[in-house]
Amino acid sequence: MKKLKSPGELAALQAEIRAGRDPKKPCITICAGTGCLAYGTQKIIECFRQEIDKQHLQDRVQLRTSGCHGFCERGPMVVIHPQKIFYQRIKAEDVPDIISKTVLAGEIIDRLSYVDPATKQKIVYEHDVPFYKRQTRYVLGMNGDIDPACIDDYLAIGGYSGLSKALSGMKPEAVIEEVKKANLRGRGGGGFPTGWKWESTRKAAGEPKYIICNADEGDPGAYMDRSLLEGNPHLVLEGMLIGAYAIGSSQGYIYVRNEYPLAVHNITLAIEKAREVGLLGENILGSGFSFDIKINRGGGAFVCGESSALFASIEGRSGEPRAKYVHATDQGLYNKPTNLNNVETWGNVPLIINRGADWYASIGTANSTGTKIFSLVGKINNTGLVEVPMGITLREIVYDIGGGIPNGRKFKAVQTGGPSGGCIPEQFLDMPVDFDELAKIGSMMGSGGMIVMDDRTCMVDVANYFLKFLEEESCGKCTPCREGVLQMRLILDRICEGQGKEEDINTLEWMGQAIIDGSLCALGGSAPNPVLTTIKYFRDEYEAHIKHKKCPAGVCKALITYSVDAEKCTGCHACARVCPTQAATGEKKKTHVVDLGKCIKCGACFEACKFDAIKIL
Amino acid sequence: MSDTVTLKINGRTITASAGSTLLAAAQSANIYIPNLCSNEELTPYGACRLCMVEIAHGKRTRMVASCIYEVAEGLEVQTVTERILNVRKLVIELLLARNPYHPRLLKISHELGVQASRFKEDVKGCILCGQCVRTCREVVGVAAIGFKGRGRTRTVATPFDKAPADCIACGSCAYICPVKVIPLEDKNNVRTIWKTEFPMAVCKKCGRPFAPEKQLAYFRKIANLPENHFDTCIQCR
Ligand SMILES: Cc1cc2nc3c(=O)[nH]c(=O)nc-3n(C[C@H](O)[C@H](O)[C@H](O)COP(=O)(O)O)c2cc1C
Ligand code: FES
Numbered sequence: 001m002k003k004l005k006s007p008g009e010l011a012a013l014q015a016e017i018r019a020g021r022d023p024k025k026p027c028i029t030i031c032a033g034t035g036c037l038a039y040g041t042q043k044i045i046e047c048f049r050q051e052i053d054k055q056h057l058q059d060r061v062q063l064r065t066s067g068c069h070g071f072c073e074r075g076p077m078v079v080i081h082p083q084k085i086f087y088q089r090i091k092a093e094d095v096p097d098i099i100s101k102t103v104l105a106g107e108i109i110d111r112l113s114y115v116d117p118a119t120k121q122k123i124v125y126e127h128d129v130p131f132y133k134r135q136t137r138y139v140l141g142m143n144g145d146i147d148p149a150c151i152d153d154y155l156a157i158g159g160y161s162g163l164s165k166a167l168s169g170m171k172p173e174a175v176i177e178e179v180k181k182a183n184l185r186g187r188g189g190g191g192f193p194t195g196w197k198w199e200s201t202r203k204a205a206g207e208p209k210y211i212i213c214n215a216d217e218g219d220p221g222a223y224m225d226r227s228l229l230e231g232n233p234h235l236v237l238e239g240m241l242i243g244a245y246a247i248g249s250s251q252g253y254i255y256v257r258n259e260y261p262l263a264v265h266n267i268t269l270a271i272e273k274a275r276e277v278g279l280l281g282e283n284i285l286g287s288g289f290s291f292d293i294k295i296n297r298g299g300g301a302f303v304c305g306e307s308s309a310l311f312a313s314i315e316g317r318s319g320e321p322r323a324k325y326v327h328a329t330d331q332g333l334y335n336k337p338t339n340l341n342n343v344e345t346w347g348n349v350p351l352i353i354n355r356g357a358d359w360y361a362s363i364g365t366a367n368s369t370g371t372k373i374f375s376l377v378g379k380i381n382n383t384g385l386v387e388v389p390m391g392i393t394l395r396e397i398v399y400d401i402g403g404g405i406p407n408g409r410k411f412k413a414v415q416t417g418g419p420s421g422g423c424i425p426e427q428f429l430d431m432p433v434d435f436d437e438l439a440k441i442g443s444m445m446g447s448g449g450m451i452v453m454d455d456r457t458c459m460v461d462v463a464n465y466f467l468k469f470l471e472e473e474s475c476g477k478c479t480p481c482r483e484g485v486l487q488m489r490l491i492l493d494r495i496c497e498g499q500g501k502e503e504d505i506n507t508l509e510w511m512g513q514a515i516i517d518g519s520l521c522a523l524g525g526s527a528p529n530p531v532l533t534t535i536k537y538f539r540d541e542y543e544a545h546i547k548h549k550k551c552p553a554g555v556c557k558a559l560i561t562y563s564v565d566a567e568k569c570t571g572c573h574a575c576a577r578v579c580p581t582q583a584a585t586g587e588k589k590k591t592h593v594v595d596l597g598k599c600i601k602c603g604a605c606f607e608a609c610k611f612d613a614i615k616i617l
Numbered sequence: 618m619s620d621t622v623t624l625k626i627n628g629r630t631i632t633a634s635a636g637s638t639l640l641a642a643a644q645s646a647n648i649y650i651p652n653l654c655s656n657e658e659l660t661p662y663g664a665c666r667l668c669m670v671e672i673a674h675g676k677r678t679r680m681v682a683s684c685i686y687e688v689a690e691g692l693e694v695q696t697v698t699e700r701i702l703n704v705r706k707l708v709i710e711l712l713l714a715r716n717p718y719h720p721r722l723l724k725i726s727h728e729l730g731v732q733a734s735r736f737k738e739d740v741k742g743c744i745l746c747g748q749c750v751r752t753c754r755e756v757v758g759v760a761a762i763g764f765k766g767r768g769r770t771r772t773v774a775t776p777f778d779k780a781p782a783d784c785i786a787c788g789s790c791a792y793i794c795p796v797k798v799i800p801l802e803d804k805n806n807v808r809t810i811w812k813t814e815f816p817m818a819v820c821k822k823c824g825r826p827f828a829p830e831k832q833l834a835y836f837r838k839i840a841n842l843p844e845n846h847f848d849t850c851i852q853c854r
Contacts, residue, residue: 476771
């Protein structure tokens with residue numbers, strides 16, 4: 001391919017690609033994100049290829065492998081364009097039917113359609129699926145229209161127009177002004193205003209200036225950055241190009257964790273393609289602006305996502321945060337002015353330049369504009385990636401998009417902000433979700449993890465779980481984080497084992513504040529949050545553990561006993577069959593019993609009983 | 618640019634040389650700030666967090682490590698507030714759980730009014746202040762030891778826990794250690810450090826062992842000295 005030498009040539013190429021495509025031609029889009037690949041999508045893709053060959057449909061039907069669509073729980077899935085017919089949990093055997101019936105004859109295959117668990121209604125089209133319907137998918141939504149290995153797909157939907165607009169007529173300062181006016185805030189956790197950071201880096205003394213894309217994504221369960229890099233790598237590149245132009249940087253880095261092989265593969269390919277057509281390298285689109293990107297593969301430590309640790313890691317030193325009281329925008333990577341932004345932050349930039357700051361700022365709330373991608377997991381019917389406008393309520397996310405709590409259980413809390421976020425109780429379900437509101441109640445946006453918990457979740461146990469993660473991820477350099485988080489966890493362990501002491505709650509609160517105040521980096525500086533927020537909102541649960549030696553949610557093994565409710569027991573023997581220690585026994589059709597002497601509290605009987613006859617006390 | 622700045626520590630106006638740390642400025646004004654990982658000869662590290670102080674930051678205040686934070690014109694610093702004392706008390710209690718006996722730690726805990734640690738003891742001795750690692754690298758110039766592991770498993774160790782190839786047995790690490798937990802033994806003309814034996818050079822005049830052979834070889838090499846330069850000990854020279 002020949003190199004593009006001007007914005008005009010880019011526009012011509014986009015038009016040429018579009019002209020060569022028939023919008024009415026059936027296109028089977030199959031999600032090949034990491035989530036769906038884990039369900040065996042690769043085999044299904046092969047089947048589609050073979051079937052298309054077998055029926056000689058190469059010219060009539062297009063097959064596109066795309067990145068993550070977000071509704072990972074329902075994979076493997078396909079969307080058949082142009083109608084956008086949505087099939088989920090498909091198998092290789094379904095492939096011939098999909099082609100013959102749906103693609104060629106327009107028939108809907110009922111068994112592959114999605115059934116809304118709430119209404120039991122069959123849903124044919126992707127845009128009618130409640131999970132998608134209530135979202136605002138400006139950033140992630142493009143994934144479905146793009147084969148990440150195909151730069152033409154991105155160009156066909158107007159890709160790189162934002163860059164072209166910036167380079168043809170906008171001064172770097174004007175680009176920064178636009179990002180400031182849009183009020184874009186960093187999606188990597190802190191919510192720092194992006195435009196200000198760009199401006200500081202631009203104005204800082206020192207050359208060269210670096211820009212970095214933070215794709216370390218260490219939060220357990222979060223994968224929005226992976227999905228963007230995998231599914232739409234050119235979007236991230238375009239954002240970085242616009243940023244580099246605005247900041248005056250000629251060298252960028254993408255720091256991506258090693259556990260993301262597909263993301264690394266797709267972004268590498270995208271960089272090569274962009275170089276080939278002259279969108280990376282020297283004199284981009286004839287503007288005189290030159291920029292290139294290197295990929296750095298991180299070792300996968302959570303703390304390497306922290307800015308100073310990330311710089312150390314790129315420089316080849318061990319990924320430990322440094323206590324430095326100068327801004328990275330002045331002295332970052334190799335002590336040069338450096339602008340670090342998260343993947344999703346970069347992904348928002350082309351939208352702002354393309355559609356303007358006013359349009360962008362009209363989405364969301366006054367101080368948190370645009371959309372945010374959350375990874376919705378836990379005790380919720382629809383799990384996956386959801387993109388919503390800032391300011392949406394938690395209730396809308398949990399009930400309208402997430403479809404509520406499974407098995408008719410009660411909502412108890414939602415944890416936002418990743419491992420060091422906070423647990424938000426029911427009373428705040430109608431609170432708008434944005435940077436400031438979340439911070440007000442002791443939680444945070446973080447990178448967008450959202451874990452829903454039901455009434456069978458013990459909040460002390462939850463706090464303990466997150467603390468354990470953070471304890472293991474602490475680099476160990478500073479005392480409060482290394483020793484303090486460990487000691488807090490040991491206290492929680494004790495409480496869960498029924499050895500809690502009266503003064504523990506006060507001690508935990510005191511330690512939590514001192515760890516926040518004393519830690520070297522934000523890992524320790526936020527690590528006590530799960531404990532502090534659960535104490536704040538679920539204090540009675542801590543007290544039940546400590547004073548009454550009870551776990552109200554029935555989770556902490558040392559504090560519960562299993563017994564049989566004689567009224568409900570039908571004598572079906574299901575409990576006895578699964579009990580590994582013969583503690584649950586009884587004659588068929590007669591009330592069973594649990595021998596507490598033999599019971600190891602594995603909970604197998606509880607899970608096995610269909611009549612709710614096993615009680616946890 | 619003037620090479621001194623004026624700042625306020627605990628309300629007192631103090632002049633300090635530009636580029637110095639808050640800790641150094643406070644110390645030269647006889648204002649005491651406890652510290653464990655700081656050492657004037659070494660790069661600031663800021664890990665023990667005992668030296669935390671509060672600086673005015675707009676309407677709010679901000680906690681910073683005084684061993685790293687540099688003085689600035691007009692800066693207002695407090696070295697003893699409740700917030701600071703809480704951090705220091707926590708730190709010393711946590712360190713006492715690793716090392717409940719060293720006088721230096723006991724002295725600091727006494728100053729802070731901490732009687733004993735409430736935390737579960739796991740005696741390791743080493744408080745991970747990193748002075749040994751930095752001394753070896755920055756002063757001696759060999760980097761024979763480093764940190765291993767992360768979080769609670771972090772230790773100071775030799776590469777792969779083997780006999781350290783670069784170690785010259787100078788003993789600077791053991792000397793600098795504020796809580797004296799690096800074993801060093803000289804016996805029968807052999808120095809044992811980092812579980813490795815190093816033969817000592819014997820003075821050709823008085824016959825006494827005076828320094829590890831490896832250390833002398835290292836000095837001869839970096840200073841370009843003749844092979845027989847360290848034949849005799851300092852006293853006999
Ligand atoms: C322990 C720790 C881990 C972090 N991990 C990430 C990460 O995985 N990805 C990320 O973008 N930011 C992470 N951050 C935040 C970064 O330090 C930094 O604020 C962010 O990348 C800036 O980009 P933004 O302004 O676009 O949000 C982490 C911070 C801490 C303290
Ligand atoms: S002396 Fe400053 S952190 Fe240790």
